[in-house]
Amino acid sequence: MQQLPDILQYLFVGLATGSIYAIVAVGFTIIFSSTQVVNFAQGEFVMLGAMGTYMLTTWNWRHPEFAGLHWPLPVAVLLAVALTAVVGLLLGWVLMRPLKNASVPALIIITVGASMLLQGVASQLWGRDAVAVEPFTARAPFATPLVLTLPKALTGAEAYPVVIEWQQLWVMALALVMVLGLTLFFNRTQVGKAMRAVSVNREGARLMGINVSHMVVGAFVLSAALGALAGAAIAPISCAYYNMGTMMGLKGFAAAIVGGLGNFTGSVVAGLLLGVVESLAVMVPGLSDYKDAVAFVILLAMLVISPHGLPALLRRGKETA
Amino acid sequence: MSILLEAGNVRKVFGGLVAVDGISFTVQAEQITALIGPNGAGKTTMLNMISGVFPPTDGWIRLHGTPIHRLPPHRVAARGIARTFQNVELFANMTVLENVMVGRHLRSRGNLFTAATRLGSTTREERRTANDALTYLEMVGLAEMAHEDAGDLPFGRQRLLEIARALATEPSLLLLDEAASGLSTREKRDLVELIFRIRQSGVTIFLVDHDMDLVMDISDHVIVLDHGEKIAEGPPAEVQRNEQVIAAYLGEEPVSG
Amino acid sequence: MKRGPFFTSTFFWALIGLVVIAFIPWWVINLPLLLHHQHTVHLLSQNNYLLHVLSMAAIFTILAVGLNLLMGYAGQVSLGHAAFYGLGAYTSGILTAGPSLTQHLAPLLALPIGIVLTAVVALLIGMPCLRLRGHYLAMATLGFGWIIFIVLQQWSDVTGGISGLTGIPPLAMGRFAFNSDVKWFYLTGGSALLALVLCANVVNSRVGRALRALHGGENAAATLGVNVARYKVLVFMLAAALAAFAGSLYAHKANFISPNSFGFIISVELVVMVVVGGMASVWGAVVGAAAITFLFEWLTDLGQQYPAFQDMHGIAYGLILVLVMVFMPSGLTVAVRDLVVRFARRRRPAPVPHPAPREVTRV
Numbered sequence: 001m002q003q004l005p006d007i008l009q010y011l012f013v014g015l016a017t018g019s020i021y022a023i024v025a026v027g028f029t030i031i032f033s034s035t036q037v038v039n040f041a042q043g044e045f046v047m048l049g050a051m052g053t054y055m056l057t058t059w060n061w062r063h064p065e066f067a068g069l070h071w072p073l074p075v076a077v078l079l080a081v082a083l084t085a086v087v088g089l090l091l092g093w094v095l096m097r098p099l100k101n102a103s104v105p106a107l108i109i110i111t112v113g114a115s116m117l118l119q120g121v122a123s124q125l126w127g128r129d130a131v132a133v134e135p136f137t138a139r140a141p142f143a144t145p146l147v148l149t150l151p152k153a154l155t156g157a158e159a160y161p162v163v164i165e166w167q168q169l170w171v172m173a174l175a176l177v178m179v180l181g182l183t184l185f186f187n188r189t190q191v192g193k194a195m196r197a198v199s200v201n202r203e204g205a206r207l208m209g210i211n212v213s214h215m216v217v218g219a220f221v222l223s224a225a226l227g228a229l230a231g232a233a234i235a236p237i238s239c240a241y242y243n244m245g246t247m248m249g250l251k252g253f254a255a256a257i258v259g260g261l262g263n264f265t266g267s268v269v270a271g272l273l274l275g276v277v278e279s280l281a282v283m284v285p286g287l288s289d290y291k292d293a294v295a296f297v298i299l300l301a302m303l304v305i306s307p308h309g310l311p312a313l314l315r316r317g318k319e320t321a
Numbered sequence: 322m323s324i325l326l327e328a329g330n331v332r333k334v335f336g337g338l339v340a341v342d343g344i345s346f347t348v349q350a351e352q353i354t355a356l357i358g359p360n361g362a363g364k365t366t367m368l369n370m371i372s373g374v375f376p377p378t379d380g381w382i383r384l385h386g387t388p389i390h391r392l393p394p395h396r397v398a399a400r401g402i403a404r405t406f407q408n409v410e411l412f413a414n415m416t417v418l419e420n421v422m423v424g425r426h427l428r429s430r431g432n433l434f435t436a437a438t439r440l441g442s443t444t445r446e447e448r449r450t451a452n453d454a455l456t457y458l459e460m461v462g463l464a465e466m467a468h469e470d471a472g473d474l475p476f477g478r479q480r481l482l483e484i485a486r487a488l489a490t491e492p493s494l495l496l497l498d499e500a501a502s503g504l505s506t507r508e509k510r511d512l513v514e515l516i517f518r519i520r521q522s523g524v525t526i527f528l529v530d531h532d533m534d535l536v537m538d539i540s541d542h543v544i545v546l547d548h549g550e551k552i553a554e555g556p557p558a559e560v561q562r563n564e565q566v567i568a569a570y571l572g573e574e575p576v577s578g
Numbered sequence: 579m580k581r582g583p584f585f586t587s588t589f590f591w592a593l594i595g596l597v598v599i600a601f602i603p604w605w606v607i608n609l610p611l612l613l614h615h616q617h618t619v620h621l622l623s624q625n626n627y628l629l630h631v632l633s634m635a636a637i638f639t640i641l642a643v644g645l646n647l648l649m650g651y652a653g654q655v656s657l658g659h660a661a662f663y664g665l666g667a668y669t670s671g672i673l674t675a676g677p678s679l680t681q682h683l684a685p686l687l688a689l690p691i692g693i694v695l696t697a698v699v700a701l702l703i704g705m706p707c708l709r710l711r712g713h714y715l716a717m718a719t720l721g722f723g724w725i726i727f728i729v730l731q732q733w734s735d736v737t738g739g740i741s742g743l744t745g746i747p748p749l750a751m752g753r754f755a756f757n758s759d760v761k762w763f764y765l766t767g768g769s770a771l772l773a774l775v776l777c778a779n780v781v782n783s784r785v786g787r788a789l790r791a792l793h794g795g796e797n798a799a800a801t802l803g804v805n806v807a808r809y810k811v812l813v814f815m816l817a818a819a820l821a822a823f824a825g826s827l828y829a830h831k832a833n834f835i836s837p838n839s840f841g842f843i844i845s846v847e848l849v850v851m852v853v854v855g856g857m858a859s860v861w862g863a864v865v866g867a868a869a870i871t872f873l874f875e876w877l878t879d880l881g882q883q884y885p886a887f888q889d890m891h892g893i894a895y896g897l898i899l900v901l902v903m904v905f906m907p908s909g910l911t912v913a914v915r916d917l918v919v920r921f922a923r924r925r926r927p928a929p930v931p932h933p934a935p936r937e938v939t940r941v
Contacts, residue, residue, distance in 0.1 A: 038713040098904055104712035105655040106903050109853060112657065113899025116846055120892030128889070246842065250724065253717060289732040296721040296728075303718045304706040372801055394800035404801050412794025414858065415787070423791045427803035429784050433812055436783035437776040443783060450784065490802055 003283075008148075008162045010279045016168035016237060018275020019175035020046070023230040024252025025259060025267035026182065027223035033199030033262050034219040035099060037107050041091060041115040042227060043249020045084050048118065049228025050235035050244065051126050052080030054133045073134050081228040087118070088224025092217035099216070115245070122242040133235035135167040167236045174233050178226060179268055186264075195219060199262070247292065251278075254299035260309030270310065274298065325350040325494055325525050326371070331380035331390075333366055340366045342549040343380070348494070348542075353516065353526045355536045358546035359569055364529045365407060367546070368498055371527075372404045373397035384494070399427055403487035404496035409479045413472035417463060417482055420471050421454035424489030428453070457485040461515060477508040481515070488519065495519065497528040501535050513539055537561060545569070588778045591861070592771060599767040603629060603760045629759040633831065635871040636766035637824045640773045642851040642863035644820030647777055649849070650857030651786065652813045653793030654708065655716040658723020659821060659848050664730060664840030665699060666692040666822025667829040671743045674830075678736045685749045689826045693819050700818030701811060708810040723845050730837040742836030749830040762831050769827065770864070773820055778860045780816075789813055843892070847874070850895050853902050856913075 024042055031039045056076035071079075091114055098107055146164040185192040197205040198215040206212050231240070231248075238244065255274045259266025278295055282288045306313040326348040333341040341363040348354045356364050370377050373394040382390040389397055403424075412420050429450045435443055458464045461481040466474065474482060480500060487495055497516075501509050509532070516539060520526055530536050536543065537557040545553040545560055547569040553560050560566055606628050645659050669692035673683045683691075707718040730737050737743060749756045749765070756765055780786045788809050791799035800806050829835050847870060855866025873894065881888035906913040 038717070094900065094904065098907075102903070102907060103653070105649065105653060105716070106907050108655055108657075108713055108716045109849060110900055110903045112846060112849070113896045113903065115896070116843075116892045117896025117900065120889060120894070120896055123889040123892065250720065254721070257714075257717065290728060293725050293728045296725045299721040300707075300718055300725070303710060303714055303721075307710055307714050374797070374801075394797070395803050395805045398801055398803040406798065410795045410798040412791050412798070414794045415790055419787060419790075423787050423799065423804070424802050426784060426788055426791075431784040433780065433785050433816065436780045436785040439779050447783065486802065 005160050005162050006283065007280070010283060011276060012162070012164050012168055014276035014279030015272060016165075016171045016275070017234070017279065018272040019171050020230050020234045020248065020271075021252050021255045021274050022268045022271025023175055023178060023226055024248055025255035025271045026178070026264065027227050028253055028256040029259075029262055029264055029267045030195075030219050030223045030226075032256075034195060034202075034216050035095070036104075037095065037099065037111065038253070038261075039091075039220075039223065040108065040111040040249065041118060041245075042223065042252060043245030043247070044115050044118040044122075045088060045224045045227030045245070046231035046234070046248045046252075047122060047240070047242065047245035048084040048087060048224075049077075049080050049231030050133060050240035051122055051131075051231075051242070052083055052228065053077050053232040053235060054131050054240050055126065056080055057134055058131075073136065077229070077232045080232055081225050084228035084231075085221045085225040088220040088222075089217060091224075092220030095220075096213060096216070115249070119243050119245065126242060128242055130239040130241040133232070133240050135165075135236035136170045136233070137166055165237065167233070171230075171233045171237070174229065175268075178229070182226075182264070191218070195222075250299075251295040254295045254302075257299060257307070258302050258309050260311045263309065263311060266309055266311050323350045324348070325385065326527070327383045327386075328367075328371075329381045329383070331367070331370060331377045331382060333363070333370060333375075334378045340549055341370075341377070341546075344546065344549075344551050345380075346544045346551065346554055348525060348527055350493075350525050351520065351523060352541040353520055353528070353539055354542040354544065355540040356527065356529045356544050356546065357531075357533075357536055361548070362546040363549040364546055365498060368404065368496055368529055371397075372402060372496060398490060398492075401491075401493040402496065403490045403492035403494070405480070405483040405487055405498055405500055407499040407502070409476070409483055411471045411474075411479055411482060411486075413470070415471055416468050417471050417474065418451065418454055418458065418467040420482060421457050421486050421489050422450050424457070424486040425450045425453055427490050454489060457489045458482075460488065460518070461485045462511075477504050480504065480508075480512075484515065484519075488524070492524060494525045494527060497526065497530075499530055500528060501530055501532050509535060588775060588782070592775050595771045595774070599764065599771060602632070602767075603763050606632075607760065625759040627759075629763045631871060631875050633759065633762045633766040635868045636763075636770040637828050637831075638848075638851060638871050639770040639864050639867040640766075640824040640827075641821050641848055642855065642867040643770075643773050643777045643860060644817035645848050646852045646855065646857065646860060646863040646866075647780065647789070648813050648817040649852050650859070650862075651781060651793060652789045652810060654810060654814065655712070656719040656814075656817070656845075657716050657842075657849065658719040658721070658726070658845050659817070660840045660842070660844035661723040661726035662696050662700065662818040662821035663825040663828075663844065663848075664726055664837070665696045665818075666825025667835050667840065668730060668737055668743070668825075669695050669822070670826040670829040671746045671835050672736060675743060675746045676736060677738060677743075685747055685826075685830050686751060689749070689823070689830075692826045693822045696822035696825075697815045697819045700815045704811040704814040705807075708807065708814060720842075720845075723842060727837055727841050730840065737837075740837065742834060744834045746829050746833045746835065748833065749827075756830070766827060766831070769823070773823075774860060774864065777863075781860055785809070785812075843895075846895055846899075850898055853899060 024046060027042050027045065028039060031037060031042070053073070053076050056071050056079055057073060058070065094114070095107070095110060098110060145166060146169075148162040148164065186196055187193070194205065194210045195215050195218060197208065197210055198212055202212055205215070251274060252271065255271035256267050258274065259268070259270030274295060277298070278291060281294045282291055287294075302309065306316070324347050327346075329345050331341055331344045332339070344363070344367065356367060358364055369375060370390065371382055373389070373392050373396065376391050380390070381388050384400055384402065389400060389402075392400070412423065415423070429446055431443055431446055455464060455467065458467055461484055463478060463481055463485060466478065471479070471482060480503075484497070484500065501512055504512060513535065516526060528536070540557050543553075543555065543557050543560045544551060545563070545566050547565075552565045552569060553563045607626055641659070641663055645656065648654050648656055670685065670688045672679065673688040673691060674685050675682060703722055707715060707722075710718055731740050733739070756762055788799065788804045791802070791804055792806060792809060796806050828839075851866035851870045852863065853866070854869055855864070856862030874891065877890050877894060881890065
């Protein structure tokens with residue numbers, strides 16, 4: 001098959017972006033489970049992680065007097081994640097009062113406002129241009145990307161080799177580690193189990209002595225940290241810019257919906273699927289310009305057919321069969 | 322005496338849970354029929370099916386002989402069934418009078434076009450609707466509070482408002498879902514008087530309640546459910562003596578809340 | 579429906595509005611001239627920046643009043659309303675000046691076609707999506723808004739793509755063309771007033787009560803005979819039609835449109851207008867639209883004077899949204915009204931302390 005290398009190429013890109021969508025979707029899920037709120041600012045956490053890393057490694061954001069300062073990447077990433085977690089904390093704290101008695105439209109508007117605010121601050125601090133961020137491993141032997149040449153038997157004629165960026169592998173590895181870590185967290189630790197309790201039955205959890213407010217804020221902090229880490233990971237591939245959060249957030253949300261809002265595994269699987277489908281769509285003639293719309297069309301279609309996502313759809317199919 | 326409402330082998334399954342299992346009963350016109358049973362017996366589920374909130378998995382429900390169990394709520398309302406809710410569901414964003422005026426929706430005319438352009442008899446319709454709504458408020462004794470915000474009313478008055486609103490649809494059947502719960506003794510007495518007055522005006526009443534004394538005092542006919550099945554049906558005195566009914570109520574574990 | 583004294587009725591305020599609109603241009607144009615002892619000029623051919631901004635405020639009022647009906651009264655969140663604005667503008671633009679058409683229509687014909695087309699799109703989108711509740715609906719509208727935006731950007735053969743559509747003819751009736759700021763002010767001002775009156779009438783009617791009942795409690799409304807699905811779609815279509823009308827007006831006024839005027843931030847801007855103006859008040863839409871339009875102009879101006887503050891719009895909108903929704907969910911106009919009422923009550927001995935009207939807590 002002559003197209004096999006292309007397919008594999010797009011597949012890898014798709015898996016990398018899909019991993020990010022998966023992490024964002026998981027962030028949505030964590031917050032939604034504990035608060036029944038859809039956090040429209042989720043994508044901004046990704047952006048803050050990316051821009052934060054950029055800022056801390058190059059220190060030449062709009063203020064040239066800081067140029068020349070350079071912190072090592074791991075430190076920068078950690079700090080960026082920590083700072084974003086603080087932002088998440090603030091957001092959770094702001095939402096405390098409205099959560100108790102405001103209507104759903106009001107809560108939605110608040111998170112939209114927070115998203116706008118964060119984007120605006122980002123554009124003020126760091127400008128509107130896209131900036132380059134260091135990949136996690138840039139020195140030898142990781143200086144050149146991985147090159148896979150498929151045997152002629154598979155591809156038919158002479159075909160281009162498949163090029164895999166190391167950062168793509170990092171992204172996927174990171175996503176895997178996060179998923180495993182979260183599974184451990186939610187199933188084996190006290191705090192994690194308490195958060196799950198809050199998401200299943202808030203009043204019951206409160207009666208059992210769990211401080212619901214702390215858990216809610218904790219959900220925000222956790223989602224923010226996850227998003228920031230994802231941002232730092234994807235930025236070397238996609239560049240960082242002040243409104244990258246919009247697309248990330250929306251597509252992550254699409255994945256969360258497809259996987260079933262509140263469904264952890266669903267979010268992960270749907271995120272990966274969405275990334276791959278979106279990437280492969282480029283190969284369809286005429287569709288490549290509309291690549292970004294793919295996620296939204298899938299989102300709309302899913303909302304119309306089965307708002308509770310693919311799992312619900314599959315369950316329905318099993319019942320009628 | 323004619324049969325107003327009839328349920329035949331109604332069954333409702335939620336996922337794996339059988340909420341209601343093969344229930345049949347009749348409601349006679351201009352009578353007060355009560356549906357009672359311990360918690361979880363399926364009473365509210367039954368009420369929801371009658372008012373069209375969701376359809377039964379199996380079985381049928383007929384009003385005046387015509388099936389209504391597959392109709393959406395607004396169609397059921399159009400056929401003449403009105404209801405109140407266990408957790409009072411008033412429109413807190415409107416005044417008391419406006420709440421009842423929404424109840425006149427089925428009995429008034431006007432679409433988007435005539436409303437926007439104020440064509441035709443819209444102003445006259447508005448006045449008529451307001452006056453009609455006021456008479457229902459007078460019937461439950463809330464006329465002086467007409468321009469208060471519905472959410473500001475004390476709880477007992479909120480229940481009365483909900484009843485007035487339901488009555489404004491001019492139903493032939495009124496479903497009362499736990500209308501007496503949360504009321505003081507005096508308020509309950511007023512409610513009983515109101516129910517009798519409603520019955521006198523020709524409306525059939527079907528009520529679900531926990532208060533045994535109230536139910537036995539005012540009902541003409543009682544249906545008892547337990548665990549989704551009907552275990553007794555008949556006049557209050559008879560039902561009260563039924564052994565199964567007594568067992569169902571006394572033999573229950575204490576339920577919290 | 580409160581039958582109060584005459585000066586609270588829609589008719590009265592519409593009259594006031596008409597008078598104000600009729601006289602503003604004269605004052606705006608001629609007052610500075612008079613102050614400099616110059617002759618007053620022929621009004622209808624004047625161009626003036628303030629009148630231009632007021633015209634934009636009027637156009638946004640039309641948008642806001644429709645969205646207010648949808649969000650404030652019927653309680654349906656829409657985060658993609660700019661899409662309908664864009665559909666109206668581009669339909670008008672393409673039909674009268676589109677590169678892919680060999681024959682062009684007169685603007686006066688294109689306008690109603692734009693409105694009808696957009697209403698049909700709203701019907702098609704609304705029917706499946708309005709079944710959704712709360713955040714699902716918000717996301718559906720958001721996704722829809724983005725799809726339209728991307729299509730407007732990418733379908734360059736028809737829409738002119740990112741560089742936009744130029745050469746859109748001004749609205750004209752025979753020889754009389756709307757081609758000056760003053761004329762546009764009268765047209766947009768009058769249209770906004772019309773839209774306001776129409777919507778105020780709807781609110782105080784059987785239909786309006788049904789819509790508010792939707793917001794107050796869908797389940798209860800349905801048991802009272804309100805066809806919930808039908809009304810949701812109807813108000814969605816009305817809001818979309820008004821948005822399309824505003825879009826067409828904008829296209830024929832600016833003579834140039836590009837997708838950036840119809841993107842997500844505009845949808846957010848519209849939500850800010852409705853939120854600020856007050857979600858339970860039709861006239862609040864005017865306040866919201868005017869306030870945000872002037873805020874936008876001021877911020878752009880500020881950015882041009884002090885380059886450091888170039889992109890404050892996002893921050894401003896974000897802050898406003900968060901602060902208003904956390905502290906004054908019923909919007910500025912209602913909050914101000916409450917303050918005035920409370921202040922007035924303190925002046926005379928109050929019989930019973932009356933708590934402020936609650937904000938809506940139902941979905």
